[in-house]
Amino acid sequence: MATEFESSLRYLYGLQSHGIKPGLSRTSTLLGGLGDPHRSFGVWHIAGTNGKGSTAAMLAAMLARQGYRVGLYTSPHLLDFTERIQVNGIPISHDRVGDLTEMVRAVAESRLNEPPTFFEATTAMAFAHFAEDGVQYAVIEVGLGGRFDATNVVMPLVSVITTIGLDHQEYLGTTPEEIAGEKAGIIKQGVPVITGRVDEGPLSVIQQAAGACQSRCFSLNREFDILGDSPARFSYRGVFRNYEDLTCPLAGRHQLDNAACAVAALEMAQERGVVVEEGAIRDGLRMVRWPGRLEVAGQHPEVLLDGAHNPQAAHALVQYFIGRTGQRPASQRCLILVVGMMRDKDRQGVLSQLAAIPGANRLILTKAAHPRAAEPEELARDAESFGLPIELAPTVREAVARARALAAPDDTICVTGSLLVVGEAKAFLEHTTVSDLRG
DSSP: OOOHHHHHHHHHHHHGGGOOOOOSHHHHHHHHHTTOGGGSSEEEEEEOSSSHHHHHHHHHHHHHHTTOOEEEEOSOOSSOGGGGEEETTEEOOHHHHHHHHHHHHHHHHHHOSSOOOHHHHHHHHHHHHHHHTTOSEEEEEOSSSSTTOGGGGOOOSEEEEOOOOSOOHHHHOSSHHHHHHHHGGGOOTTOOEEEOSOOHHHHHHHHHHHHHTTOOEEEBTTTBEEEEEETTEEEEEOSSOEEEEEOOOSOSTHHHHHHHHHHHHHHHHHHTTOOOOHHHHHHHHHHOOOTTSSEEEETTTEEEEOOOOSHHHHHHHHHHHHHHTTSSOTTOOOEEEEEOOBTTSOHHHHHHHHHTSTTEEEEEEOOOSSTTBOOHHHHHHHHTTSOOOEEEOSSHHHHHHHHHHHOOTTOEEEEESOHHHHHHHHHHHTTOOOOSOOO
16 A cells, blocks of 8 residues: 555656646745745745755755754755755655645645646645744755746745856757846845856846846855865855855865855845854855765765766866866776766767766766656767767666776766766665656
């Protein structure tokens, strides 16, 4: 007999068939039926093509170290649906998911003329959970875009836009400026805006949107900055405060930008009365965890998991490996790439970046167990001109096993191309399973 949690997942899985339907009215109606829980806590609202999840995790960690009860809502999950909804780092329980699903389903059936989307339902569940669990502040990651994203019903303390790149063009536009316009839709009247590493064209779009809302806009490398070559040790130069000798365990130079955005977002909130002491900032950054982003999941051979799924994220991964050149043992000669991607992504753009990683000498192409996943044969056609030996594996499990069989103890295996692929690889390496509810 199915548990209530399994029944809940089946209901939510069924909502995925309704796809993406932009607009806020269904979410507002759901939340109205639940007593508008999103109005009971302060919010940091975070959008961006890349980096928004890491930035959100850093913010939540720093707030929690200050002693606040902090909600974190992110997507997608790696292994289990409950990862999406956390309070002080603890995922929501299966029982609570069952209760909230029934609450949302009852409101949807009584108040909506059509079913909610999967993301609308889970957003309402997250906000209801945070309110009932006594959350004081919540860090909310945008699902897609910003303007019409289900999370955009919140009135935040601070809005954050981490990066702008080409992704989800079928929904957000075909140029960086058009995409910036959609993400700038999270800007609210009088609410300060933090931007990360954004090019001049899209940044001007964000600045114009902020100006129209009479919102101050603070940008990386302008009003605030980060100094250092590695998250292992860096300094922050802020709008009002400076911090020396910070450290963060998340790997990659790009995480410095995310850390800068997170600390700047706290600065702005401090100006609005949120108390966060320097010790909480230091400890939060030092203790943050964010799986699936340059995560070391094995040794001898080293196994790295990274969810890079667009050219901008793949470039950050390439830069990470370039930074490691010269620091590796002399005996290491092999980097095996295990790659699977969704069919609707810029596959050639990502694969061309990955093929340029120093030391890469084999490409194992695979697919996640998801309807949108590209077939390995499709990826092979995309990659055939890049000069790497190619193997195909029908499942992520088989791809990782093949890579481990080929690798010497001093070699590196990097699993990338999609968080769905990373999740399946992580499950295989940790001898566990992945939820049927994906995406």
